[in-house]
Amino acid sequence: MPRVNMVQALNMALREEMRRDPRVVVLGEDVGRMGGVFLVTEGLIEEFGEERVIDTPLTEMGIVGVAIGMAMYGLRPVAEIQFIDFIYEAFDQIVNNAAWMRFRSAGMYKVPLVIRGPCCGGIRGGMHHSQSNEAYFIHTPGLYVVMPSRPYDAKGLLKESIRVDDAVIFLEPKSVYRTVREEVPEDDYTIPLGKGRVVREGDDVTLVTWGAMVYVAEKAAELAEKRRGWSVEIIDLRTLFPWDKDLVVSSLEKTGRLVIVHEAWKTLGPGAEISAYIAENHIDLLRGPVKRVASYDTPFPLVHEKLYMPNVARIYRALMEVMEW
Amino acid sequence: MTSLLGDVDLPFKPLPPRVLEEYSGMLREALGFKRAIDEEGRVVDESLLPKLTNRELAEIYEYMVRARVLDGWLLKLQRMGKVALHAPNRGQEATAVGTAKPMKPHDWLFPSYRELGAYIVRGMSEEEILDRAMNTIDDPLKGSDFAIYGNRKYNIVPAPVPVGNQIPLATGAAIAAKILGHDTVVVAMFGDGASSRGDFHTGLNFAGVFKAPVVYVLQNNQWAISVPTKRQTAAPSFAVKALAYGVPGIRVDGNDVLAVYSIVSRAIERARRREGPTLVEAVTYRLGAHTTADDPSRYRREEEVKIAERYEPLRRYRKFLESQGVLTEKEALQLEEEWDSRVEEIVRKVLQKPGLPKDVFFENVYERPPWVLEEEKKEFEESLKIAEELGIELEE
CATH class of the missing domain: 1.20.5 (Single alpha-helices involved in coiled-coils or other helix-helix interfaces)
Incomplete structure (x- = not known):
């Protein structure tokens, strides 16, 4: 089994799906002859040609709108947004067409489309190369939202996303792209949408997170264990809509304490939804307040990004607050 | 109440011949190529030589030199890890300087991220640019984003990183100036890639409808990261796109600082007379990488860049100045050395400055x-x- 990073795992997923299904096409800025600015689509144009690996003019609205039309007609496009921060130009297309075409045509048309791209901070990318804007898409009915944290999941989730008959927003934490390597099978496997995974088992507190924050949470959990003897269970949601409530609830049945960590802005971030759902339906399981650790409600700064995003100290503080409540 | 039939086409009929005539004239400008001096600095079109004194002509050269020297330092500092990211300017100095020079201080500039020459012309110092790039305590934009410069002091609006979204803003600011009765002209600069965005089309459309006093300078540097202009548009020029919005478009040699100056200057005057907007396409070439995060060898050949070097703007303008007796080659080289040591000193000073506060x-x-x-x-x-x-x- 090859040991690969997330970029390579995503490339494997695209290549395998394009070989398996001639309807799968890739389009976006610089995805062809350059292979994408992060090289996720490297080598695809050589194997599949310009008809299926399409360098587009510079417009997210155009890329997404055209991809939706292709999907409605019968292709299965994977549209790359070079940095997910650039996606806003395509918002009208995503909401009104990608997400709602099935509903507004009473099921006569579907949009089997993946919109994928690098997200999140940690590479000193400033306000337009660092955002975690998943909440906009989670908030929009009709979309799946996915964010893998490791190469194995990235491959299985991307393959599944390509096969799903609805639009999927597939967010790739770029700080993990080349920093994590693991064995990824070369065979055809998929990971179902809506299923999280337990990253680390524990009894005292459940920490729900995703993307690059999984690794920061692990560090904070180790520190809390070493210094205070607290045992932290970490759940990587992997899919953000629909999120794996069964996994979270079963963990809470054990721990009774919940901390949610995400890079997205705190106000109306995904943590607000998870917290509200638990408060509405499982308040009896909770031994104390739910705590969220999120990016502050300001634009993503170029300077001091590690202080702005959830960090070990901020997560440790939240763990203290729930454990000592 | 508007007059009956005044605003609509009834009965349907062909457009009058004067419209066709007007548009064929516009088409010639939009598909043409304005140039004052050729690659060897020889005058090819007297009508495009601006009426400037020798001192002003030399000053234009100095601005271009300062942009190039600073660009080199920003690249160096990025490699040293002192600057997060830099978008190299090399090769595009003539467009930046030629655009900013005819502007008045109270005119507004909406730049993109490859216009060091324009910032310098408008009064931004090397120290301020380096403070920005290294996010020192004196960074005027307080660590907000990389590769972006702006300061209200010089009426330079910080550029957006998402390409081209400043275009409707420039249109709006120009319409506001008109409504308020100011004589301000707004200039927007952006690249060939931006012309594919909805912002470009809607920005120009509004400008045409409302006769906004705005000048758009499209720097066609032929590459949007790895995407060449032929993949960006099937149209033969970018200037021709303006015609669809009732806006004149003019294609000019963007490496000929005198031609850029003359054409932009005329467009600014037209806007100031409240006769409407203009799109100037400045044909240039990005000699460097898209940014320091890019490796152009993945998508274009080194030979192409070598050929493009022959057309770079400083050399040819230097030859022109020499032929006019404005500046000798020795003086020109001296100027470069002078600015290099000056900037080196500034770099040293800026490196000593503390960073921005944590909060x-x-x-x-x-x-x-x-x-x-x-x-x-x-x-x-x-x-x-x-x-x-x-x-x-x-x-x-």
């Missing part, structure tokens, strides 16, 4: 920070204390 990102989100941010700032301060107690370095 800087809580500033300038709202005029009056809501309770949400006040609570978050408290959490922030507590987390710094906890990090200290735990003995962990958060910003390694």
Whole structure:
């Protein structure tokens, strides 16, 4: 089994799906002859040609709108947004067409489309190369939202996303792209949408997170264990809509304490939804307040990004607050 | 109430011949190529030589030199890890300087991210640019984003990183100036890639409808990262796109600083007379990478860049100045050396400056920070204390 990073795992997923299904096409800025600015689509144009690996003019609205039309007609496009921060130009297309075409045509048309791209901070990318804007898409009915944290999941989730008959927003934490390597099978496997995974088992507190924050949470959990003897269970949601409530609830049945960590802005971030759902339906399981650790409600700064995003100290503080409540 | 039939086409009929005539004239400009001096600095079109004194002509050269020298330093500092990211300007100095020079101080500039020459012409110093690039305590934009420069002091609006979204803003500012009765002209600069965005089309469309006093300078540097212009548009020029919005478009040699100056200057005068907007396509070439994060050898050949070097703007303008007796080659080279040591000194000074305060990102989100941010700032301060107690370095 090859040991690969997330970029390579995503490339494997695209290549395998394009070989398996001639309807799968890739389009976006610089995805062809350059292979994408992060090289996720490297080598695809050589194997599949310009008809299926399409360098587009510079417009997210155009890329997404055209991809939706292709999907409605019968292709299965994977549209790359070079940095997910650039996606806003395509918002009208995503909401009104990608997400709602099935509903507004009473099921006569579907949009089997993946919109994928690098997200999140940690590479000193400033306000337009660092955002975690998943909440906009989670908030929009009709979309799946996915964010893998490791190469194995990235491959299985991307393959599944390509096969799903609805639009999927597939967010790739770029700080993990080349920093994590693991064995990824070369065979055809998929990971179902809506299923999280337990990253680390524990009894005292459940920490729900995703993307690059999984690794920061692990560090904070180790520190809390070493210094205070607290045992932290970490759940990587992997899919953000629909999120794996069964996994979270079963963990809470054990721990009774919940901390949610995400890079997205705190106000109306995904943590607000998870917290509200638990408060509405499982308040009896909770031994104390739910705590969220999120990016502050300001634009993503170029300077001091590690202080702005959830960090070990901020997560440790939240763990203290729930454990000592 | 508007007159009956005044605003609509009834009965349907062909457009009058004068419209066709007017548009064929516009088409010739949009598909043509304006140039004052050729690659060897020889005058090819007297009508495009601006009426400038020798001192002003030399000054234009000095601006271009300063842009090139500073560009080199920013590249060097990026490689040293002192600058997060830089978008190289090399090769595009003539467009930046030629565009900014005919502007008045109270005119507004909406630049993109490859216009060092324009900032310098408008008064931004090397020190300020380096403070910005290295996010020192004196960074006027307080660490907000990389490769972006702006300062209200010089009427330079910070560029957006998402390409081209400043275009409707420029149109809107120009319409506002017109409504308020100011004689301000707005200039927007952007690249060939931006012309594919909806912002470009809607920006020009509004400008045409409302006769906005705005000049758009499209720097066609032939590459949008790895995408060549032929993949960006099937049209033979970018200038021709303006015609669809009732706006004149003019294609000019963007490496000929005198032609850029003359054409932009005429467009600014036209806008100031409130006769409407203009799109200037400046044909140039990006000699460097898209940014320091890009490797152009993945998508274009080194030979192409070598050929493009022959057309670079400083050499040819230097030859022109020499032929006119404005500046000798020796003086020109001296100028470059002088600025290089001056900038080196400034770099040394800026490197000594402290960085921005840790809580800087809580500033300038709202005029009056809501309770949400006040609570978050408290959490922030507590987390710094906890990090200290735990003995962990958060910003390694």
